[in-house]
Amino acid sequence: MTRKEFIKICGILGLTLPFQSIFSKGSSRISSQEVIIIGAGAAGMTAAYLLNQMGISFKILEAKPTYGGRMKKLEDFTDFPLSLGAEWLSTNTNIFEEIINNPKVKIDIETTRYNPLESSLTWKKRKLRSGIIGFFNDKKFVNSSWLTFFEQYILPSISAYTHFNTIVKTIDYTSEKIKITTDTTEYNCDKVIVTIPVKMMQNRSLDFLPPLPKEQQKAFDTVMVWDGLKAFIEFSEKFYPAFTEFKIRPKKSGQIAYYDASYGQNTDKHILGLFAVGEASSPYLTKNKEELTRYILNELDQMFEQKASSNFIKITVQNWTNEAFIEGTYVYDYEDYRKVEKLGAPLANKVFFAGEAYTNGNNWGFVHTATQSAQAAVLRMFT
Numbered sequence: 001m002t003r004k005e006f007i008k009i010c011g012i013l014g015l016t017l018p019f020q021s022i023f024s025k026g027s028s029r030i031s032s033q034e035v036i037i038i039g040a041g042a043a044g045m046t047a048a049y050l051l052n053q054m055g056i057s058f059k060i061l062e063a064k065p066t067y068g069g070r071m072k073k074l075e076d077f078t079d080f081p082l083s084l085g086a087e088w089l090s091t092n093t094n095i096f097e098e099i100i101n102n103p104k105v106k107i108d109i110e111t112t113r114y115n116p117l118e119s120s121l122t123w124k125k126r127k128l129r130s131g132i133i134g135f136f137n138d139k140k141f142v143n144s145s146w147l148t149f150f151e152q153y154i155l156p157s158i159s160a161y162t163h164f165n166t167i168v169k170t171i172d173y174t175s176e177k178i179k180i181t182t183d184t185t186e187y188n189c190d191k192v193i194v195t196i197p198v199k200m201m202q203n204r205s206l207d208f209l210p211p212l213p214k215e216q217q218k219a220f221d222t223v224m225v226w227d228g229l230k231a232f233i234e235f236s237e238k239f240y241p242a243f244t245e246f247k248i249r250p251k252k253s254g255q256i257a258y259y260d261a262s263y264g265q266n267t268d269k270h271i272l273g274l275f276a277v278g279e280a281s282s283p284y285l286t287k288n289k290e291e292l293t294r295y296i297l298n299e300l301d302q303m304f305e306q307k308a309s310s311n312f313i314k315i316t317v318q319n320w321t322n323e324a325f326i327e328g329t330y331v332y333d334y335e336d337y338r339k340v341e342k343l344g345a346p347l348a349n350k351v352f353f354a355g356e357a358y359t360n361g362n363n364w365g366f367v368h369t370a371t372q373s374a375q376a377a378v379l380r381m382f383t
């Protein structure tokens with residue numbers, strides 16, 4: 001990569017960097033570096049894509065047999081993809097251009113404004129009431145998803161460098177070359193980008209040598225990651241509004257909502273989504289699928305005059321607390337930003353963090369901010 005190309009990339013990303021310092025030792029210094037990315041979710045794939053554009057050699061090591069992480073989707077439940085994790089686009093659609101970072105690429109991803117206020121209710125003290133439900137500035141993907149976007153525009157240029165079923169156990173950054181080990185293999189590189197979820201860091205699934213600084217370890221050990229699940233239920237009739245939220249007090253205990261998952265889709269199927277996170281999700285999380293189905297139908301029957309059981313067709317459940325290599329949803333909305341800020345501090349200019357909670361204390365818990373943190377990590381590692 002030439003200096004001109006690098007500046008073009010940074011320019012498109014809207015980033016101003018001290019280019020002089022990056023290139024003072026010659027661009028070959030950068031392009032001869034080897035980067036390893038741990039995790040093939042939104043952050044890992046975005047970082048890989050940008051490194052590829054910059055002509056820097058990289059590998060992604062992913063524990064699961066597939067990519068996507070918390071953008072997981074289900075294609076065969078109904079006639080549009082169901083987003084089992086990230087579902088809403090909580091920023092404007094320019095984000096796609098920012099990730100693709102190439103004005104020649106025509107982006108063909110349809111979204112629609114999500115505005116369920118005209119049809120939303122609150123379930124309070126066992127009664128449905130009309131009420132103001134938060135505020136909605138979000139968009140929904142139409143017959144696609146966050147993961148569809150990555151599959152179409154990002155994966156083609158990075159999939160050849162992705163190693164699946166590769167569970168990273170240790171990162172040893174004591175020497176000049178970093179040593180990364182799995183149960184069977186050792187990899188060497190110059191820089192590493194860690195994107196594994198906070199819950200996996202809390203479980204000590206990854207060992208660092210030397211260990212994380214005390215303050216950073218304390219931040220990992222004390223931030224709260226919400227448990228949670230999503231479920232999608234098909235009914236033969238639509239008897240529910242676009243959005244029904246439970247009043248949860250205190251708010252810190254979580255969020256529970258039933259919402260019309262067919263909203264804005266080109267479909268005549270009636271799919272209701274359940275979103276439950278935090279302590280409030282425990283009645284759902286502690287049940288097996290059969291018990292959960294009965295519990296949900298009973299809950300909906302009470303809310304909607306017994307219409308759920310009689311219209312029920314089928315259900316699918318995504319339990320994020322039990323999901324291997326993720327084990328939770330995201331750092332809870334009410335966490336102290338000063339603590340979150342500490343999670344992603346780089347180590348010795350060799351180990352960088354990117355992803356859901358590594359956003360420097362800003363706006364954590366979204367796909368778009370995970371991608372932005374990945375771009376920031378890549379640019380930071382070469383300045």
Ligand SMILES: Cc1cc2nc3c(=O)[nH]c(=O)nc-3n(C[C@H](O)[C@H](O)[C@H](O)COP(=O)(O)OP(=O)(O)OC[C@H]3O[C@@H](n4cnc5c(N)ncnc54)[C@H](O)[C@@H]3O)c2cc1C
Nearest residue numbers: 039041042043063069070086087088168325355356366367
């Ligand atoms: C229920 C739910 C709803 C959400 N809703 C939205 C929404 O509507 N809109 C939105 O923008 N965001 C939403 N989010 C948040 C969004 O999904 C995440 O912020 C984003 O997907 C995180 O991406 P990531 O790359 O940081 O992490 P992940 O997607 O978790 O990727 C990390 C990857 O690391 C891998 N890994 C873990 N351990 C190892 C290891 N030891 N070795 C190798 N690989 C490993 C994992 O398998 C995983 O693939 C939601 C999340 C959840 C759970």
